[in-house]
Amino acid sequence: MTRTSRLGAALVLAAAVACAGSGCAVIPVGGPFPVEEAGGGDLSKPFQRMIAVSPRDDWSPQQVVQGLQAAMAAYADDPEVLPGYLTGEAAKTWRPDGPVTVIGNTPKYEYVGKGDGKEVRIRLTGTPVARIEDDDTYVPISGAQPQRIDFLLLQNEQGAYRVTSMEGGSGLLLTQDDVSRAYRPTSLYYLAGPPGVADPATDRRLVADRVRLRVKPTENFAETIVRRLLQGPSRALSGAVGSVFPQGLSVRSVRSADDRVVVNLSGPIDAGGVFADGLKAQLKWSLNANNVANGRIIEVQLDGEPFFSSEALTIPAILREEWLDNDVRPAYYTSKGAVHSLNDDGAGNAVQGPAGQPGETYTNLAMSGGGDLIAGKHQGGGGIWVTRVAPDGRWEQWIPGNELTAPSWHRDGTLWTYDKAAGAVLRCDVTAGRGPERVAAPGLDNLDVTRLRIARDGVRVAVTIGENQVMIGAITSGAGATMLGNFQTLTTVKDEEIRDIAWRDGERLLVLVQSNAVQSVREINIGDGETTQLPTGNKGLKSLTALSDRVLAATQDGGEVLEFKRESQAWTSKVESDADSPLFPLG
């Protein structure tokens, strides 16, 4: 007994000493220990909202109209306040449907006049800036006349003014600030190629679809993105891109778990037969491109269960596979009609084959995606000729015609051009053994198409109409046949001339514009028309080409090739003399 009790006492003493010892240090030091990685980052960025307040009886008619406009800005979050600004009659008929009109900040409010007794008319004048369509596309409007909307107000029994009708505008009216507060420019990614036509497994490429999504206070932004992604592409890309998500699929939740983001889907999807790589790519890029779930594993669940019945579908934090394909590829330029490669330190060697031989016969050269074919317009009016970049290559006529636009390669190896004489888009698929074929393009009928450029994603098409309009379309599949459709005007210039266009990637188009004395290079986001002006040097530019972050230009005189440096926002000379038309494969 004594021995055990002694042992017990010793143990108790040891425990007490240990406790007291550890109690001395508030936070014990030591390490290194492995750390459990808790979920970092949030699924939404912080945002602020307009809070709509109910109208007061002592407000002036102008204040009531201002309040109504603010209530419109907050309508999606709190739809109960807005009807309070309207008379009972108007509240019944008013609908928030239709496109959202975006006007410039600080619109003008003015009394237009008093009606009989209790009626007051307030006029809102604002510059229309854009329109947000039902499919969330942001359509900028430039150079439009100021919009006037007349609000008719009526004084009720309490002496308070309420709006009875709006003339000159319908639906929601938001200012630019309202939009920047509540909407986020968002890129959604779809699989290139018309849905169901091309085998998605062969052409592994994503196409960006830019929309403006409204931030919802009740759900995180990741959920909003996925919800919109499942709805399918906007009108600009309908019929041109595919999606692995079938109709009727819905998102239950997108939440942050320990080290991953869990996307919980629900609906009719064949987990066994789905193109899993495409699903991963679509989700991964749609979330990551919008700064959501960057560097985190994404797990896809179906009805809260693992996606495949046996195992989970996870998208690693770093997806090695390249779905946007914007690799740095060698740049080329022509010197006296011969194609040379452009090295880092300037001029390079001429390419092999006839394209490397000096001559003035072929202009408007274009290089295919693999870099093995060069197409050019025959100066003599003999159509489009193509040669292989090889010692044994020789020029062959692919497309005959006298009034063809410059050739443009598609990533699938086909060569495209526009025949101005026939007013038709031509495509030549030599690998399939087919000569030039007409491709239907209903949107271009009776238009003066001067340039046709197919984007590197193989879906978007940019055309210039005359010298002052740029339109963007897509290669779609109508009734089984390939066609060009969904044309929309991207930009129109007045008193200026469009000199050249060049695709940077699937989303951004460079436009070289020449006015009387000033030249400008505009980078336009084709999704929402967001325009960035690139500075131009004092040297006049003649042509442009671009690939991702590299932008090359040829000067009008002096035969220089310049490269735009983003860091210094300036053009530097790459080839000092005898140089002409830089070119990248595709684009």
Added chain:
Amino acid sequence: MPPPKTKRFRRRTLRQILGGVRRRARRAAGTVRRVWRRSLQLQVVTSTLVISVTVVVVLGVFLSDQINKSVITGRQDAAAGEAFADRVQIADALNQELDDQAKPASGKNAPADPLDAVMETITGSGDDGSKKRYEVLILNPASPGRSRASGNVMPANVPEPLQQWLHRQVEKVPNDKPYLHKAYIKFTGESQSRLTLVIGGLVSVDGGATYEVYHFFPFSEEEQMLSNVRLAIVVVGFGLVLLLAAIASLVTRQVVSPVRLARQAAERLASGKLDERLRVRGEDDLARLAASFNEMAGNLALKIHQLEELSQVQRQFVSDVSHELRTPLTTVRMAADLLYDAREDFEPMAARSAELMQAQLERFESMLADLLEISRYDAGAATLDLDSVDVRDVVLRAIGDSEALAERHNTRFELRLPNEPCMAEVDNRRVERILRNLLFNAIEHGEGKDVVVTVGADRDAVAVAVRDHGIGLKPGEETLVFDRFWRADPSRARTIGGTGLGLAISREDATLHGGWLQAWGQPGEGTQFRLTLPREAGADLKGSPLSLVPPEIEMRRTWRGQMTPVLLPATGDGAGHDED
């Protein structure tokens, strides 16, 4: 009538159940109380438990309170600081707004409205902003489009009392004092409400507008942490109490176990096991207690042994004396017989002497016989010579032996014998001697009144009661009568020459049979002796077929008890209960 029956049945059942429960509870309480009183260990452990629980609860509450205070105060201070900084920023921005209203917005991405700009800074919703821990609500219900919120905060989320308080403050001149309110708030799109600290303050702009600024700080993490701390304190406290109880139990057991062993040893010692000893281990107090106990037990055993030896010597002495006295007595007796036979030839005086000598010699002889007999008992040498006899016959023989004496005392016997034989396995000679002794005793003290002899029998036992109506016994004398040489009234002379050992020998005889010999007496009511013997020798007696108290006395006693207030006719029951 079934319904009332069931009702009554049910009511009775309920009462029974209640009664049963109460009984059981009382019994359990009794058991607990008994266990509590008997167990020193339980008492010590219980007191330790009570004291430690009190201390742990007090300490735990204090500790928890301190931690709560420091955590919440710290967090509140930090929150108030952040809210203050934000309000200052908002006030600056809104006052600038008045100055620069005409100026157009300079930056491309900067919002035109300073309210938007300041909200972007505060909430981190700008391009390079980072998420804040809290949400902000700026409310200006008096102007259109001048209210903003971050996250999912709605004006309805502001606690009503806080808003009312702020509205009251609007009227006061220095209204820059913020107020805080803690509440469970259910935000839009959330499934459950969470603890939130709301700080509300007013921002007045020079133009006269007043903005209500509310900051919502989530407190769920703090709440979670404090609840974890509390849980830890409770668990640790519980563990501590258990540990203390276990320690107390262990320590008491170390002390109580030897004491319990000592108690058990003392009990065994008391029950006669004189060689019981405690084991002595170590040199502590308990070891010394054990040593003292052992010494005490040794001394006691020695003393008892000495006393036993002394007693043995005395008994031997008496036996030896009795034996030794017989030889001279025989000679004296022969001489006395000669003298007695020739007494008629003597002078009257000498003749009378011879008669006296003869009588006293007889008495001396019988006394000597009795002494020898009793010393045989003392030596444990008495044996039974068993025989199956009818006790009625034995009684009749004894009465026959006593008749001569009864006639001399004008005493008559009243016999109450059952008709059936009362067979029992007894030593005929000894039982006859007992009965003879009882009858002689009754005649001697019966003062000439009738002596009643009753025989009774049941399945296990037979009994004989001898009742006289003499002076009776005083209280307490019922046991003394069986003592050797005891006499009720020392002044009274023995008329029938009893030796004073008869009843003692009779008692020994009855005990030898495994039976009882008991006496009852009351002054003026006479005496009754009852002999109860088992039908089979050595069987345990459970009761006697006859009552120790005579039936008439019993009847009278019952009668008196019932008749005290009113005179009632005698029931004549007479069936007295057996007091044994």
